[in-house]
Amino acid sequence: xxxxxxxxxxxxxxxxxxxxxxxxxxxxxxxxxxxxxxxxxxxxxxxxxxxxxxxxxxxxxxxxxxxxxxxxxxxxxxxxxxxxxxxxxxxxxxxxxxxxxxxxxxxxxxxxxxxxxxxxxxxxxxxxxxxxxxxxxxxxxxxxxxxxxxxxxxxxxxxxx
Numbered sequence: 412x413x414x415x416x417x418x419x420x421x422x423x424x425x426x427x428x429x430x431x432x433x434x435x436x437x438x439x440x441x442x443x444x445x446x447x448x449x450x451x452x453x454x455x456x457x458x459x460x461x462x463x464x465x466x467x468x469x470x471x472x473x474x475x476x477x478x479x480x481x482x483x484x485x486x487x488x489x490x491x492x493x494x495x496x497x498x499x500x501x502x503x504x505x506x507x508x509x510x511x512x513x514x515x516x517x518x519x520x521x522x523x524x525x526x527x528x529x530x531x532x533x534x535x536x537x538x539x540x541x542x543x544x545x546x547x548x549x550x551x552x553x554x555x556x557x558x559x560x561x562x563x564x565x566x567x568x569x570x571x572x
Contacts, residue, residue: 442558
């Protein structure tokens with residue numbers, strides 16, 4: 412099994428994450444540049460407004476190469492949101508997505524959040540399987556047009572108490 416490690420966010424990661432997610436989602440789903448812009452905006456806002464006690468990000472690496480990431484952001488005193496989970500195609504199947512999600516859950520619990528929420532799209536089957544296995548439940552679905560496609564957005568919640 413290939414070894415990977417998790418580390419904190421550092422200089423260069425925000426641009427890399429936006430770049431890689433933009434390319435990957437274009438290749439895998441045909442999404443347009445507005446998705447990359449959204450990723451860049453979310454990551455930028457995290458860096459600019461981060462509460463270091465209540466928010467965190469994890470970068471997964473194999474041989475010092477970024478292969479995945481996830482962010483946990485504060486929504487309110489009781490609610491945190493898992494954002495921007497992704498794993499590079501060559502690193503999928505190693506448990507990295509599950510581990511990144513588990514880190515978010517453990518951190519959210521340790522910080523006293525009552526609920527961990529996330530938004531995704533129904534076509535992201537692998538991510539949805541990770542969320543379901545971690546105990547998240549689907550709470551809402553809405554059709555929308557984003558990233559050049561008609562999609563079904565999904566809100567998922569995990570009760571942390």
